[in-house]
Amino acid sequence: MIDLERETANGELGAVRRFLPSLRERPFVMSIVTVEELLEGATDEAAALASVQRFSIQGLHLAQARRCALLQCRVRRRLGENDAWLVATAESIDADIVGADRIEFARLGARYLRDR
Numbered sequence: 623m624i625d626l627e628r629e630t631a632n633g634e635l636g637a638v639r640r641f642l643p644s645l646r647e648r649p650f651v652m653s654i655v656t657v658e659e660l661l662e663g664a665t666d667e668a669a670a671l672a673s674v675q676r677f678s679i680q681g682l683h684l685a686q687a688r689r690c691a692l693l694q695c696r697v698r699r700r701l702g703e704n705d706a707w708l709v710a711t712a713e714s715i716d717a718d719i720v721g722a723d724r725i726e727f728a729r730l731g732a733r734y735l736r737d738r
Contacts, residue, residue: 623652623660625722625737627673641720641737651717652677655707682707685714 629636657674664670690710694700701709709730712719719727720735727734 623656623674624663627660627664627670630673631669638737645720645735648718650677651680651715653708653711654679654681655704655711659704680711680715682711686710689714 625636626638626642628634629639652674657679660670660674661667686707687710690706693710693713694706700706705727708719709727711717712730712733718733718735719730720737721727722737
């Protein structure tokens, strides 16, 4: 999302904006964790808040907490906290994760869609 916001703000047709049309038929849900990461890196909080308003936001609930705990205790190398929440959220709602090449999401296999 951060890359999408940067490309949009700069008027660029970068890797993310070129990738988006391939998702046209799919619902787009943003994790509240992604919202936090976006706001943390935003130089213009009001603009960032306005941009997330167009998406359905998935909160963190008991289902995600249980899945996150299960993920973290079953692996030798724990995921970073935000990544664990993102994977747990995606798995709990049967969704894919879209992003850059991040080894943390390799466990998702075909459910991880690289945007570049």
